Amino acid sequence: MSRVITPRKEDYSRWYTDVITQSQMADYSPVKGCMVIRPLGYSVWEAMQRELDARFKETGHQNAYFPLFIPESFLHKEAEHVAGFAPECAVVTHGGGKELEEALIVGPTSETIIYAMYAKWIRSYRDLPVLINQWANVVRWEMRTRLFLRTTEFLWQEGHTAHATEAEAEEEALLILEIYRRFAEEQMAIPVYTGIKTDSEKFAGALRTYSIEALMQDGKALQAGTSHNLGQNFARAFEVQYQTRAGTWEHVWSTSWGVSTRLIGALVMAHGDDNGVSFPPRLAPFQIVIVPIWKSDEERVRISEAARLAAEELKGVPLRLEIGPRDLEKNQFTAVRRLDRRKIPVPRDGLAARAATLLEEIQNDMLEKGRAFLRANTRDVKDYDELKRGLDETGGFFRAHWCGAADCEKQIKDDTKATIRCIPLEGNLQDGRCVRCGSASKQWVYFARSY
Amino acid sequence: MSRVITPRKEDYSRWYTDVITQSQMADYSPVKGCMVIRPLGYSVWEAMQRELDARFKETGHQNAYFPLFIPESFLHKEAEHVAGFAPECAVVTHGGGKELEEALIVGPTSETIIYAMYAKWIRSYRDLPVLINQWANVVRWEMRTRLFLRTTEFLWQEGHTAHATEAEAEEEALLILEIYRRFAEEQMAIPVYTGIKTDSEKFAGALRTYSIEALMQDGKALQAGTSHNLGQNFARAFEVQYQTRAGTWEHVWSTSWGVSTRLIGALVMAHGDDNGVSFPPRLAPFQIVIVPIWKSDEERVRISEAARLAAEELKGVPLRLEIGPRDLEKNQFTAVRRLDRRKIPVPRDGLAARAATLLEEIQNDMLEKGRAFLRANTRDVKDYDELKRGLDETGGFFRAHWCGAADCEKQIKDDTKATIRCIPLEGNLQDGRCVRCGSASKQWVYFARSY
Numbered sequence: 001m002s003r004v005i006t007p008r009k010e011d012y013s014r015w016y017t018d019v020i021t022q023s024q025m026a027d028y029s030p031v032k033g034c035m036v037i038r039p040l041g042y043s044v045w046e047a048m049q050r051e052l053d054a055r056f057k058e059t060g061h062q063n064a065y066f067p068l069f070i071p072e073s074f075l076h077k078e079a080e081h082v083a084g085f086a087p088e089c090a091v092v093t094h095g096g097g098k099e100l101e102e103a104l105i106v107g108p109t110s111e112t113i114i115y116a117m118y119a120k121w122i123r124s125y126r127d128l129p130v131l132i133n134q135w136a137n138v139v140r141w142e143m144r145t146r147l148f149l150r151t152t153e154f155l156w157q158e159g160h161t162a163h164a165t166e167a168e169a170e171e172e173a174l175l176i177l178e179i180y181r182r183f184a185e186e187q188m189a190i191p192v193y194t195g196i197k198t199d200s201e202k203f204a205g206a207l208r209t210y211s212i213e214a215l216m217q218d219g220k221a222l223q224a225g226t227s228h229n230l231g232q233n234f235a236r237a238f239e240v241q242y243q244t245r246a247g248t249w250e251h252v253w254s255t256s257w258g259v260s261t262r263l264i265g266a267l268v269m270a271h272g273d274d275n276g277v278s279f280p281p282r283l284a285p286f287q288i289v290i291v292p293i294w295k296s297d298e299e300r301v302r303i304s305e306a307a308r309l310a311a312e313e314l315k316g317v318p319l320r321l322e323i324g325p326r327d328l329e330k331n332q333f334t335a336v337r338r339l340d341r342r343k344i345p346v347p348r349d350g351l352a353a354r355a356a357t358l359l360e361e362i363q364n365d366m367l368e369k370g371r372a373f374l375r376a377n378t379r380d381v382k383d384y385d386e387l388k389r390g391l392d393e394t395g396g397f398f399r400a401h402w403c404g405a406a407d408c409e410k411q412i413k414d415d416t417k418a419t420i421r422c423i424p425l426e427g428n429l430q431d432g433r434c435v436r437c438g439s440a441s442k443q444w445v446y447f448a449r450s451y
Numbered sequence: 452m453s454r455v456i457t458p459r460k461e462d463y464s465r466w467y468t469d470v471i472t473q474s475q476m477a478d479y480s481p482v483k484g485c486m487v488i489r490p491l492g493y494s495v496w497e498a499m500q501r502e503l504d505a506r507f508k509e510t511g512h513q514n515a516y517f518p519l520f521i522p523e524s525f526l527h528k529e530a531e532h533v534a535g536f537a538p539e540c541a542v543v544t545h546g547g548g549k550e551l552e553e554a555l556i557v558g559p560t561s562e563t564i565i566y567a568m569y570a571k572w573i574r575s576y577r578d579l580p581v582l583i584n585q586w587a588n589v590v591r592w593e594m595r596t597r598l599f600l601r602t603t604e605f606l607w608q609e610g611h612t613a614h615a616t617e618a619e620a621e622e623e624a625l626l627i628l629e630i631y632r633r634f635a636e637e638q639m640a641i642p643v644y645t646g647i648k649t650d651s652e653k654f655a656g657a658l659r660t661y662s663i664e665a666l667m668q669d670g671k672a673l674q675a676g677t678s679h680n681l682g683q684n685f686a687r688a689f690e691v692q693y694q695t696r697a698g699t700w701e702h703v704w705s706t707s708w709g710v711s712t713r714l715i716g717a718l719v720m721a722h723g724d725d726n727g728v729s730f731p732p733r734l735a736p737f738q739i740v741i742v743p744i745w746k747s748d749e750e751r752v753r754i755s756e757a758a759r760l761a762a763e764e765l766k767g768v769p770l771r772l773e774i775g776p777r778d779l780e781k782n783q784f785t786a787v788r789r790l791d792r793r794k795i796p797v798p799r800d801g802l803a804a805r806a807a808t809l810l811e812e813i814q815n816d817m818l819e820k821g822r823a824f825l826r827a828n829t830r831d832v833k834d835y836d837e838l839k840r841g842l843d844e845t846g847g848f849f850r851a852h853w854c855g856a857a858d859c860e861k862q863i864k865d866d867t868k869a870t871i872r873c874i875p876l877e878g879n880l881q882d883g884r885c886v887r888c889g890s891a892s893k894q895w896v897y898f899a900r901s902y
Contacts, residue, residue, distance in 0.1 A: 027568065027571070027572075029517070029518045029564065029567075029568065030522060030525070030564070030567050031518045031520045031521070031522060031555065031564070034518035034519075034520060035518070036515070036516070036517050036518065036568055037515055037516040038515050039513035039514065039515050039583065042513070042514050042515045042516055043513070043514070045516075046514065062490035062493075062494070063490065063493050063494070063497065064487070064488055064489055064490050064493045065487070065488040065493055065496075065606060066480070066487050067480045067482045067485035067486070067487065067604055068485075068519075068557075068588055068590070068604050069482045069485060069541075069590075069604065070482070071481060071482060074481070086548075087547065087548050088547060089545075089546070089547075089548075090520075090543045090545070090546045090547075090555075091543060091544065091545040091546070092541045092542060092543050092544075092557065093542065093543075093544045093545065094540075094541070094542040094544065095540070095541045095542070095592045095603075096538065096539060096540075096541075096592030096593075096594065097537075097538050097540075097592075104482065104541075106519075106543065106557070113480065113481070113482070116480075116481050117478065117480065117487055120478070121478075132490065136588070137519055137587070137588065139519070139520075141546045141547030141548075142547075143547065152546075153518055153519050153520065155516060
């Protein structure tokens with residue numbers, strides 16, 4: 001506890017790493033690019049899993065488990081997919097002491113192995129929809145890694161659904177997008193923008209990618225979850241066909257979607273401060289800590305108490321209940337909110353109910369704070385200089401018109417390091433001029449630099 | 452549903468595979484030796500996880516997550532460990548398009564990577580005990596695989612604990628053994644023998660291995676869970692030391708323990724019959740199915756009902772509630788137990804409570820049936836011919852004296868394909884003569900052929 005957390009203003013990136021390692025949420029491992037998720041960090045993941053899993057099951061999804069390994073040839077069956085993922089693959093060439101006839105890829109995502117199975121399982125319209133999710137580890141070889149946000153191995157859930165019609169697949173992709181949006185707001189207390197990705201930013205092999213986009217305290221966006229309408233791309237590549245009611249054969253329409261342990265990084269970045277992590281009550285490993293402050297042997301107690309408080313701050317406990325001599329006299333506790341250090345006297349009678357209410361208030365206040373932050377850091381920009389200056393000076397999201405041309409998008413990225421985070425699904429249709437080239441534009445989009 | 456399950460007497464091995472694939476619990480994957488766990492099978496695993504996870508947490512353990520990959524050199528740090536596991540490893544030689552400087556092993560078990568971290572985290576007696584578990588996938592290259600029982604990749608939990616004293620580590624290993632024993636009996640309705648493994652059968656790198664051993668319907672034993680006292684072996688290999696209260700430095704004492712998706716195979720083999728799987732209520736994905744049997748359009752209904760019943764049998768639902776015209780008249784349901792097809796009329800008033808009681812009775816009856824089977828198939832044998840004949844004719848467990856010599860143990864294995872499944876922890880001390888060599892023996896042990 002003697003180590004100090006680097007203040008955010010001094011070095012945001014070091015602050016982030018300090019907070020995570022000193023709270024013992026995670027640690028670097030001896031395996032390049034791979035992290036160890038320690039019990040405090042893992043219990044946040046468990047809380048996320050519990051809630052998301054319940055929401056998936058409520059909407060008819062079931063869990064399953066598909067192999068970690070993928071035959072190399074499978075990856076090549078969908079042309080865009082292999083182009084996107086091949087450079088990130090870890091390759092198993094030897095097993096059981098022998099060189100393998102065909103190398104195995106350690107799955108960067110499981111579409112290919114899953115569609116190979118769906119081709120076997122799906123025969124008739126009666127078999128549809130197939131609504132499967134899995135909780136698993138995946139590997140994407142990364143050069144520059146960062147705890148939780150970008151690691152060579154990470155944990156995630158990946159949903160893979162197959163449908164009879166294009167409309168059903170689209171509905172599923174949007175249903176999941178909404179589950180992710182609500183989870184981010186209701187559980188993580190992080191408001192997000194939702195929308196569709198441009199072609200250059202979409203998932204390799206998808207028809208359309210939807211995402212939720214959050215804003216971190218340093219003004220950078222973070223893609224926190226994606227939901228893909230895969231069209232019939234994988235169905236064609238793996239020959240997943242079903243017989244319709246009418247007796248004809250058609251390829252299924254499919255989706256895939258996922259969130260990962262990256263969400264834990266988002267939670268730290270969105271809510272932490274110079275004292276450490278600060279968890280929203282609904283995902284906090286410990287919601288309340290009770291701290292007795294005794295009268296006797298005061299000096300000794302003050303020191304150990306300070307140490308304990310420092311440790312608690314590091315663990316991000318949202319509500320502290322102090323009980324000192326004055327509280328005892330008044331038959332009360334003093335509640336202290338981690339969020340803003342506000343102190344609130346709480347009578348001992350009815351403590352449990354009052355504490356539950358306080359936790360709900362904290363959860364709401366954290367979300368409101370996040371909303372105010374997102375509002376304050378989302379700006380309309382009309383010309384290119386304004387966009388560039390905004391990105392350099394304040395960061396945040398920028399609503400700007402875009403002509404829709406891929407080369408214009410690329411030029412903006414090259415010039416500013418900002419990308420189109422998403423195109424809103426509604427409310428953005430408006431005549432204007434592209435922020436870069438000045439051509440006619442029918443819509444504005446969200447630009448930001450991102451993690 | 453038109454496919455037929457091979458009867459157990461005809462071919463037990465095919466029966467097992469038929470039951471699993473036709474119930475859609477699991478399927479073969481295109482990756483050699485790797486299986487797909489389908490939703491029905493996975494929901495059994497989820498039920499097992501829920502219960503075991505609660506028991507681990509009640510006893511002070513926390514979950515964490517360690518990397519899948521292990522640097523090859525780590526495996527070599529503990530001599531017995533590498534000898535045991537090197538032949539089973541899958542090896543990653545390329546990542547991100549380049550050949551790696553040091554190959555990575557896809558973890559067959561995580562002791563080495565975990566002790567490398569413990570060496571970093573543990574400094575003082577105040578840091579002990581460390582009680583960590585993880586739910587993960589592991590890979591052990593297998594030549595001959597069988598759904599759930601032996602697959603190249605499988606899911607498991609692995610606990611890894613570090614303690615200040617030898618006695619504490621031993622206590623932990625035995626605490627977990629007892630958790631496993633009770634889980635097998637109380638949840639899986641499978642009675643087991645517990646005991647210690649001989650040196651030739653213990654975990655590579657352990658001081659002592661304890662196991663629970665169950666008996667399958669074909670008379671073969673199945674090792675269903677293991678708990679290892681690792682002594683200071685891994686602590687020495689990875690230099691995991693702590694400073695004692697007195698200020699001296701000592702190596703920690705440690706344990707590891709695990710159960711895997713193999714337990715699902717045990718469940719199928721222990722309770723299934725020629726109609727399919729039969730789940731004990733506490734782990735059943737569906738506990739009750741309600742089947743209306745209508746009067747009208749009788750022929751059509753009878754057919755679709757038969758199909759539905761066949762499908763239910765395949766899903767192993769422990770209790771069926773039928774409601775037909777006569778039941779309606781009497782204001783009752785007819786309950787049918789999957790276990791033995793026994794029919795029990797149940798009044799509609801108080802149905803929920805009665806159904807819960809019936810499920811508890813089924814759970815108990817399944818355990819009692821298992822106990823009777825285990826008792827009936829555990830025999831005392833005094834001479835070698837009797838042991839050989841017993842193994843060939845009936846299978847099961849054989850209580851026999853053993854002199855304690857490794858070469859005698861090996862000769863028995865070579866002659867009979869049976870191994871010492873475990874040495875009981877109590878009740879087996881008795882003067883006798885080794886079943887093979889006739890030398891003096893102080894104890895009897897359990898012999899069986901096994902999966």
